[in-house]
Amino acid sequence: MNKDLQSIQPDRPNIITTEIDAVKFHRKMDTKAIVARMIVREQVIVEKFYSDGLEILAELKRNLSLKYTDKSFQGQRDYRSAFREASHRLLLKVKDNKLLVKKSPEIGWLELLYPDVSEFYVSFPEVQGMNSSWQWYKKGIEVETLNLILHPFYGTYFPTRFDHLKLFDKWLKNYVGSKEKAIDIGVGSGVLSFQLIQNGFENIFATDINKNAIIGVSQECKRFGYEDKITLNHGDLFENCDVKADLIVFNPPWLLAKHKLEEGIDKAMYYEKELFPRFFKHSYEHLNSDGKIVLIFSSLAEVVDEKSTHPIIEELRNNNRFRKDLHLRRDVRASSRRTKRTNSRRKEKVELWVLAPKLKK
Ligand SMILES: C[S@@+](CC[C@H](N)C(=O)[O-])C[C@H]1O[C@@H](n2cnc3c(N)ncnc32)[C@H](O)[C@@H]1O
Numbered sequence: 134m135n136k137d138l139q140s141i142q143p144d145r146p147n148i149i150t151t152e153i154d155a156v157k158f159h160r161k162m163d164t165k166a167i168v169a170r171m172i173v174r175e176q177v178i179v180e181k182f183y184s185d186g187l188e189i190l191a192e193l194k195r196n197l198s199l200k201y202t203d204k205s206f207q208g209q210r211d212y213r214s215a216f217r218e219a220s221h222r223l224l225l226k227v228k229d230n231k232l233l234v235k236k237s238p239e240i241g242w243l244e245l246l247y248p249d250v251s252e253f254y255v256s257f258p259e260v261q262g263m264n265s266s267w268q269w270y271k272k273g274i275e276v277e278t279l280n281l282i283l284h285p286f287y288g289t290y291f292p293t294r295f296d297h298l299k300l301f302d303k304w305l306k307n308y309v310g311s312k313e314k315a316i317d318i319g320v321g322s323g324v325l326s327f328q329l330i331q332n333g334f335e336n337i338f339a340t341d342i343n344k345n346a347i348i349g350v351s352q353e354c355k356r357f358g359y360e361d362k363i364t365l366n367h368g369d370l371f372e373n374c375d376v377k378a379d380l381i382v383f384n385p386p387w388l389l390a391k392h393k394l395e396e397g398i399d400k401a402m403y404y405e406k407e408l409f410p411r412f413f414k415h416s417y418e419h420l421n422s423d424g425k426i427v428l429i430f431s432s433l434a435e436v437v438d439e440k441s442t443h444p445i446i447e448e449l450r451n452n453n454r455f456r457k458d459l460h461l462r463r464d465v466r467a468s469s470r471r472t473k474r475t476n477s478r479r480k481e482k483v484e485l486w487v488l489a490p491k492l493k494k
Contacts, residue, residue: 138365143345144288144396145246146259148227153178153254155224158185164192168219172196176222179257183237186257189223223257232260240267242287263287276324278302279331281357283322286349290401291322296463297384297429298324300485304427304461305332311379314338316419318370318383318412321401323350325382325429330362338376340366343397370408371415377424381416384429385409389441409444417454420490425458428486431465436480445486455488 155176158167167189171177179186194216201212226233229251230244242263247253266287273282274291278298285291292298305328312334317326320339329337341347347367354360366373390403416426434441449457462482 138347138351138367141344141348141367143246143286143348144343145242146255146263148247148250148253148255149224150250150253153224158189160185164189165196168192168196171219171222174222176224178224178226178254179234181235183225183232183234186223186225186234190220190257193219193223217258220258221256224254225257225260226252226254228252238264238267240264241271242267246287274322279324279327281327283324283353284349285322286345286352288345288397289322289343289349290346290398292324294466296465297431297483297485298328300461300463300483301325301328301382301427301429302332304459304485304487305329308332308380310423310425311421314376314378315380315382316340316371316374316376316378318381319346319385319401320350320365321346321384323353325384326350326363327353327357327359329380329382330359334380335362337363338366338374338378339363340368340370340372340374342367342369342400345397370412371419374419377419377421379421379424380427381420381424382427382429383412385412387431387433388437389434404444409448413448413452413454417490422490424490426455426486426488428488430484430486432462432480432482432484445488449488453491456491457486458489459485459487461485 153176155178156167156170157178157180159181167177171193177189179189197212197215197219201208201215203211227243227247230247232240232243240260240263269291270284270286273284274293275282276292276295276298278295283291313336315329315334315337317329317337317339320326320341323339326337326339339350344367347365351365354363385408386400386402386404388403390405394400394403394405420426428445430445435443449455462484465481465483
């Protein structure tokens with residue numbers, strides 16, 4: 134691992150380390166009244182049982198759904214934003230890396246992410262997020278194409294379906310070009326890099342804008358003995374990359390953002406308009422003349438909104454940099470990207486695009 138990366142600190146939920154002026158909730162209190170106070174900006178600490186917090190959040194949902202009755206896209210967005218804001222006023226106390234309330238889950242992230250803080254408050258929704266992430270981390274995700282079990286680090290994107298990995302595997306098995314150097318943009322939990330290694334690639338420059346992804350992949354590389362094969366980097370696209378590669382792989386976010394992006398998982402799902410033009414411009418500079426780009430994409434945006442543009446087709450149409458070498462599509466089998474499976478989701482296809490540079494450099 135690159136020396137600079139040893140000092141990288143994970144992104145972690147915000148905490149409060151000072152004493153706070155907050156209402157202390159216990160079971161004799163009226164949940165409705167407590168929720169009303171949270172809505173007018175008072176903080177509430179859950180003192181006795183973890184389930185008290187769940188009840189308060191259920192009541193908050195009920196309360197806000199009565200106010201936010203507009204079912205339009207914007208109306209529902211306003212509702213979610215009000216819930217998000219108020220729910221973060223519900224707090225839990227952590228002492229010696231454990232939640233103080235009774236019957237609460239054991240969450241290893243409290244120790245791993247906060248080794249330096251002995252007492253703090255953290256919001257209930259953040260605790261729920263850490264709990265869910267801890268369950269995935271502990272249990273692991275079996276990736277058949279790799280014959281490995283991955284343990285994704287907190288706040289990192291990881292696959293919950295595998296159609297795109299199968300497509301990539303099929304393509305890799307037939308790949309006959311040079312396997313000296315590859316670049317994996319947006320390494321996430323490391324899956325594509327690990328596939329490259331298992332298929333004989335010698336050296337991979339793997340990078341992500343999410344610090345936690347880099348920390349997680351570095352731990353996984355140690356576990357699998359892949360450290361000599363991967364150079365990890367934290368940065369935006371090709372930042373700090375002075376490599377020219379035979380292959381550049383990118384499984385980018387699939388949906389154009391209509392909101393301001395937050396750090397972390399948000400940037401794994403949504404992209405800003407300039408992401409793809411920047412990616413193609415720099416890919417061209419970092420690719421050997423007989424190299425290839427492999428992009429994993431999905432028809433999801435198109436299925437949801439017919440008028441949406443396809444960033445890869447746009448590149449091929451508008452610029453004279455790349456030609457299409459191959460385009461494979463495959464049905465989507467199970468839900469993923471943390472969204473519920475809907476009708477539109479059922480029509481979705483996952484895509485693998487292979488592009489080659491057009492002009493000889
Ligand atoms: C859909 S996930 C794919 C992760 C992994 N490669 C996989 O196939 O499961 C997209 C990844 O790209 C990363 N990403 C998004 N924008 C980026 C950027 N500008 N530079 C580098 N990485 C970025 C995200 O943090 C995320 O880890």
